[in-house]
Amino acid sequence: MDNWILYIIAGVAAGVISSMFGVGGGILMVPILVLGFSFGQKSAQGMSLFIMLPMALAGAIRYKLNPDIPVNLPVCGIIALGGIAGAMLGTHLVCTIPQTLLKRMFAVFIIITGIHMFVKSFAKPALKEPPTEQSPVDKN
16 A cells, blocks of 8 residues: 555546546556556456446436536446346356456457557547527527
8 A cells, every 4th residue: 555646646647537538447447556566467357347426426426417518327327237147147247267368368358448549539530419409590
C-alpha cells in the first residue's frame, strides 16, 4: 500500500476515461495494474472487475439522471443477465489459460478492438437515439 496516491490517481484516470468513452475500466486498469504496479495478469483482471463495480454504478447513475441521454434500462438488464453468465464462464476459463498467453490474448483483443473502432469511426453512424425536436424556425 506504499503507492496509495498512485492507486488513487489510477482510479481517477480510469473513472474519467471509462465514463467519457463508455469503456470498462479494464482497458485502462489492467495495463496499469500489470505494467505500472507489477500485478500478475489474472490478479489485475480480477482486481479490475472489483474496481469497476462502484465506478460503473456511479457512472451509470449519472448517465441515467441526465435527461439528454436516453438509457434503456430493460435492455441494460437483459444484457447484464447475459453478462453475468458470461462472467461466470470467463472466470472459469481463465483458470485454464497460462498467464503469459492470457496477457497476449488481452493485448490482441485491445489492438483489434482499437483498429475496429478507428475504422468504423469513418463510417456514417447509424442513428440509435431518438431524433431531437426541430426548432420552431425549422418547422415552416
